[in-house]
Amino acid sequence: MIRSNIILFGLLLFLTACTHHKQESQDIRIKANSESLIGSIENGISIFRGVPFAKPPIGDLRWRAPRKHIPRLGDQHAKQFAPACMQDEYLTDWYRDVIASFGGDVDEAPAPRQVSEDCLYLNVWTPMTDPSANLPVMVYIYGGNNLSGWTYEPNYLGHELAKKDVVVVSIAYRQGIFGAFVNPEIADQEGEDNSGNFFLLDLIAGLHWIQENIHSFGGDPANVTVFGESAGAANIGYLSVSPLARNLFKRAIKQSGGFEIHHDYANAYEEEKELGAGFAKMLGVSTLAELRGKPAEEVHAQAMKYYGDSSYNAKRKNFFAIVDDHVMPDTPARMIAQGQIHLADYLIGSNADENLMYTPEKVTEKDVYQYIEDWFPTQNFRSVKDTISFLVNRRDQLAFLDDSVDYSCPIQILARAINRHLSNKVYVYYFSRVREHNTGKYIGAYHGAELPYVFGTHDDWLPTSKDDLNLTDQIMTYWTNFARAGDPNGVGLPRWEPYGKQKKPVLNLGNKVAMREVPHKLLCDLFHDPTI
Structure with missing residues (x-):
């Protein structure tokens, strides 16, 4: 009898596990x-992975604006993430550095499963x-x-x-020489x-796709919030002034x-055009068709050498916006100063120790003084x-x-500038949380530290x-409240006042979690970039 009960109990556990598994991964079909x-329903969230929003930018479409995706016939499985755009291990190395700082195993650092030029896909969690x-839509860059970078990094999964009743989308975009050239x-x-x-x-094409299709996923195309970190935030900065x-x-x-x-x-x-001509010459090609015919891996590898090592290009930031006649009519600084920033609600901020992990261990007094001379007026x-x-250590300074x-x-x-030119509110934060640990190297509230808290x-x-x-x-509640109504405040949360005087x-x-004074205010009062 005992044996029978044990067998019956084991069978019930097996059936329960099967049922639970079925609930966690169940097919769902939509038309978009x-x-x-x-897609698949996993723990109550419908997930659609690797959804194309543009034609593959390969062959003659390399270095062209993205073309609209041509709908495919029949059922299309959206259960696997698409390859990441062409890149090297820049971001994986960042993960290794952070993991090492916490005394972890650097072999756990994530990496894209595959890279390819055919990479213009997005993912949806709803x-x-x-x-x-x-539902409000949150689009992560x-x-x-x-x-x-890639859309399915562990910290970016939506x-x-x-679960906070928002639709989350992550969009891919071309990087390096393939994205800005x-x-x-x-x-x-x-x-x-x-x-x-x-x-x-690419990002603009993805946002257009969202406007046209997100209602099929339960989202409101009239209530889209873009959010991103680091270069993703900078790219949002470009989008916020781009007429397109x-x-x-x-x-x-x-x-x-x-x-x-x-x-x-x-x-x-x-300047970019001149650099581009030199790059083609370095590769031994004389036409754009020949350059497009080069393997993507070779183009990427040679571009990292050429653009990174060029003395002519020593101060160029690879690979950020180019001032053109279409996407970026002028520099973001001048456009913001002229009030040419899109009418939108903004939530912006930074971390307490953004650059500490990137600062060399050995910093001299000369290094500090040179930095001051480079970025602050002589009289200051x-x-x-x-x-x-007040900081004794030169590295900390x-x-x-x-x-x-x-x-x-x-x-x-x-x-x-937002307060001056727009009627919309802007909310500013300062992330200062330092995790409790006694191993590895101290990196404080490092660059990217807030991401696991957001997602x-x-x-x-x-x-x-x-x-x-x-x-x-x-x-998470502040962020989703803001996405829902433009105000991060809600029941049970410390009050967040909009930025003002x-x-x-x-x-x-x-x-x-409380309101505080402006960080680095004394330095910022002394700071002046002549281009701003």
């Missing part, structure tokens, strides 16, 4: 873009596919210095965020094909962006030096200066406490 897409649901023959192409800003045109992106999103969240307003993140068209040299004197110039000061400039995707190698999980729920206009997201 005149195609029948089969809690309901009823076209009448009209990944970072990676416009050299690396299943947890979608001009040479004389490209300049002679017609229309948007001569822009050179192919990475931005007008009316494609209602709100924007920029995490650790702002640096795109500096002059060296907006490349001059004629002594004042800047006095302002950072340089990282502090770098954080101010790259993030805090541009964010303040942008927030003031609810804490890696196994990250020491995650109850306090981290509580902060995660608060941040008050003494404490910034929300601290850390051990304490």
